[in-house]
Amino acid sequence: MARPRNAATDAAILDATRAALVELGWSGLSMADVASRAGVAKTTLYRRWPGKSELVVDAVAxxxxxxxxxxxxxxxxxxxxxxxxxxxxxxxxxxxxxxxxxxxxxxxxxxxxxxxxxxxxxxxxxxxxxxxxxxxxxxxxxxxxxxxxxxxxxxxxxxxxxxxxxxxxxxxxxxxxxxxxxxxxxxxxxxxxxxxxxxxxxxxx
The missing domain is CATH 1.10.357.10 (Tetracycline Repressor, domain 2)
Incomplete structure (x- = not known):
């Protein structure tokens, strides 16, 4: 059974996504950079969002x-x-x-x-x-x-x-x-x- 998602981790990732967009824009943003900013592994990111588009839309939402x-x-x-x-x-x-x-x-x-x-x-x-x-x-x-x-x-x-x-x-x-x-x-x-x-x-x- 999949482990429940951690709300604090989700919030850190979405905050990092918005910060990266301010600094780098869409073309410069990468999943690896977001993971580094949020202090999580890339695998953690990909378990939650399959790609950049889904991640950014959720950051906006x-x-x-x-x-x-x-x-x-x-x-x-x-x-x-x-x-x-x-x-x-x-x-x-x-x-x-x-x-x-x-x-x-x-x-x-x-x-x-x-x-x-x-x-x-x-x-x-x-x-x-x-x-x-x-x-x-x-x-x-x-x-x-x-x-x-x-x-x-x-x-x-x-x-x-x-x-x-x-x-x-x-x-x-x-x-x-x-x-x-x-x-x-x-x-x-x-x-x-x-x-x-x-x-x-x-x-x-």
């Missing part, structure tokens, strides 16, 4: 797993809060370097792109699901339509808009996600969200 949606009593404040937290996360060099590296590599690697979507993107959509459910319970948004496929499309679109805007702001345009920007973004999004949610209702067809 672990960072984003720390992102939480605050419960501040209303949708606007919740949205501003998570946008500010997301922006702060992307300002960390180890986060931005790891994300840019894996996204750039995934552009020409369909298998890596699929793993990135499943491990990072799909896992973080729970933030949108939670935010909508809270807003619906408060009466700020209408309840979900009976069409579950339409609900999934709404969640996907909201995630793309929020994540895309913050990533572009931080990593492409080089701007900061401060409280003023988050407030303006929330106002813009919520102004359109009411109309979009209405189209998902039966009488909005």
């Amino acid at each position: 672990t960072v984003f797993d720390s992102l939480e949606l605050p419960d501040l009593g209303n949708l606007r404040d919740d949205l501003e809060g998570v946008v500010l937290s997301f922006g702060a996360l992307l300002e960390r060099p180890e986060t931005s370097a790891a994300l840019l590296a894996v996204v750039g590599e995934a552009a020409t690697d369909p298998a890596l792109q699929q793993r990135l979507r499943a491990t990072v993107v799909d896992r973080q959509k729970h933030l949108v699901v939670t935010g909508r459910a809270r807003a619906q319970a408060r009466g700020e948004l209408p309840p979900d339509a009976a069409d579950t496929a339409e609900t999934a499309r709404v969640v996907d679109l909201l995630f793309d808009v929020i994540a895309g805007a913050v990533v572009h702001r931080c990593l492409i345009s080089g701007g900061s996600v401060d409280r003023q920007w988050a407030a303006r973004f929330a106002a813009l999004l919520l102004g359109g969200l009411a109309a979009m949610e209405a189209t998902a209702q039966p009488n909005g067809e």
Whole structure:
């Protein structure tokens, strides 16, 4: 029977992976270097991850797993809060370097792109699901339509808009996600969200 994984060892390896990406980039990173930085044998690394792609995606996913949606009593404040937290996360060099590296590599690697979507993107959509459910319970948004496929499309679109805007702001345009920007973004999004949610209702067809 396989021995259980050691959480401290996993954390050391993922920390070492992100540090290596900051210093060396994707092309310079090697499994041997990560093992050396983490103080483990290469065999330990390969027992956990079959290759560099899987390792780097998990290093990215672990960072984003720390992102939480605050419960501040209303949708606007919740949205501003998570946008500010997301922006702060992307300002960390180890986060931005790891994300840019894996996204750039995934552009020409369909298998890596699929793993990135499943491990990072799909896992973080729970933030949108939670935010909508809270807003619906408060009466700020209408309840979900009976069409579950339409609900999934709404969640996907909201995630793309929020994540895309913050990533572009931080990593492409080089701007900061401060409280003023988050407030303006929330106002813009919520102004359109009411109309979009209405189209998902039966009488909005």
